[in-house]
Amino acid sequence: MSAIEQSILRHAEEVEYMKELARQTAQQLLEDADVGEIIHDPEAFVERLLAVLLAELGPYARRLAEQAATYAEEVGLQELEAADIDRIADEAEMKFTSFATPALRDAVNAIVARIHDMAGAGVALTTIGSAVTSPAARAALIAPLLGAARRMVSSWIQFVDRDVNDTAIRMLAAADTQDDGSGDELQPLTLTWVAVMDRNTCGDDKDLVEHFCRPRHGLGKTLEEWTALGLPGSPVLECSIRSHRGASPCRCLLSTDERTAEITAPVSAGDAVKRGRDRAAADVATAKKFA
Ligand SMILES: [Zn+2]
Numbered sequence: 280m281s282a283i284e285q286s287i288l289r290h291a292e293e294v295e296y297m298k299e300l301a302r303q304t305a306q307q308l309l310e311d312a313d314v315g316e317i318i319h320d321p322e323a324f325v326e327r328l329l330a331v332l333l334a335e336l337g338p339y340a341r342r343l344a345e346q347a348a349t350y351a352e353e354v355g356l357q358e359l360e361a362a363d364i365d366r367i368a369d370e371a372e373m374k375f376t377s378f379a380t381p382a383l384r385d386a387v388n389a390i391v392a393r394i395h396d397m398a399g400a401g402v403a404l405t406t407i408g409s410a411v412t413s414p415a416a417r418a419a420l421i422a423p424l425l426g427a428a429r430r431m432v433s434s435w436i437q438f439v440d441r442d443v444n445d446t447a448i449r450m451l452a453a454a455d456t457q458d459d460g461s462g463d464e465l466q467p468l469t470l471t472w473v474a475v476m477d478r479n480t481c482g483d484d485k486d487l488v489e490h491f492c493r494p495r496h497g498l499g500k501t502l503e504e505w506t507a508l509g510l511p512g513s514p515v516l517e518c519s520i521r522s523h524r525g526a527s528p529c530r531c532l533l534s535t536d537e538r539t540a541e542i543t544a545p546v547s548a549g550d551a552v553k554r555g556r557d558r559a560a561a562d563v564a565t566a567k568k569f570a
C-alpha cells in the first residue's frame with residue numbers, strides 16, 4: 280500500500296474516532312438528562328444542552344481540524360496557517376449551532392407533545408411520572424432526541440474535516456493561478472479525484488459521474504470543472520443526498536499529488552472506520568471504569 284493510501288486510511292480512522300467520541304459524549308449527557316426539566320422549560324433545556332455540547336466537544340473538533348490540516352499536507356494540498364485552522368474551527372462551531380438548535384428544539388418539543396398527549400388521553404399524571412422515571416420508558420421517550428443529538432455532533436466533526444480539506448484545495452488552486460508576472464499563460468492545476476469508499480459512500484463503476492463518487496475515481500479536472508460538477512461532499516452526490524439532514528458522509532479527496540496515479544481502485548475505508556469506532560468505544564469504556 281502506498282504512503283498516500285496509508286494517510287487516507289489513517290485519516291478515515293481518526294475522523295471516525297472523533298465522530299464516535301462525540302456521539303458517545305452526547306449520549307452520556309442525555310442519559311443523565313432530567314425529563315422533568317425538559318417538561319418544565321424545553322427552551323432552557325435546549326440552550327443548556329447546546330452549551331454543554333459546545334464545551335465538551337469543542338476541543339475534539341479543534342483537534343480534528345489540526346489533524347485534517349496535517350492530512351491535507353500529506354495528500355499534496357496547501358499547508359494551512361494556524362489562523363486558518365482556528366477560523367475553520369470557529370465557523371464549523373457556528374454552523375453546528377445553527378443547524379443543531381432547530382433539530383434539538385424539534386426533538387425536545389416532540390417529547391413535550393408526547394407527554395401532553397399522554398395527559399390528554401386520560402393517563403394519570405402519576406403514571407406519566409413513572410413513565411418518566413422508569414428507565415425503559417424514559418429511554419423510549421428520549422430516543423428521538425438522542426438520535427438527533429448523535430447525528431448533529433457527528434455532522435459537526437464532518438463539517439470540520441470537509442471545510443479544512445476544501446480550504447486546502449482552494450488555497451492551493453489560488454496559489455497556483457496567481458500571475459507570476461512572466462506573461463506566460465498559466466495552466467490551471469489538475470486535481471485528481473480519489474474515491475474513498477465505506478458502506479455509506481456511493482456508486483459503482485456503471486453509475487453516472489454526475490451523481491456518484493466511485494465513477495469519479497482517478498479523473499483529473501481543474502478546480503473550476505470540479506466545482507461545477509460538485510466537490511467531494513457536494514450536495515449533488517448520492518451519498519450526501521442519503522445523509523438527509525446531516526453532513527455528507529463522503530470521504531473522497533482531490534489531490535494534485537502524482538502518487539495518486541498509483542491508486543488504481545477506490546480506497547476501501549470500511550476497516551479503518553471500524554477501527555476508529557472501536558477505539559472510541561474502548562476509550563469511553565475505560566473512562567467509565569475509572570470514573
Ligand atoms: Zn458519494
Ligand SMILES: [Zn+2]
Pocket residue numbers: 474475480481492511512518529530531
Ligand atoms: Zn465521496
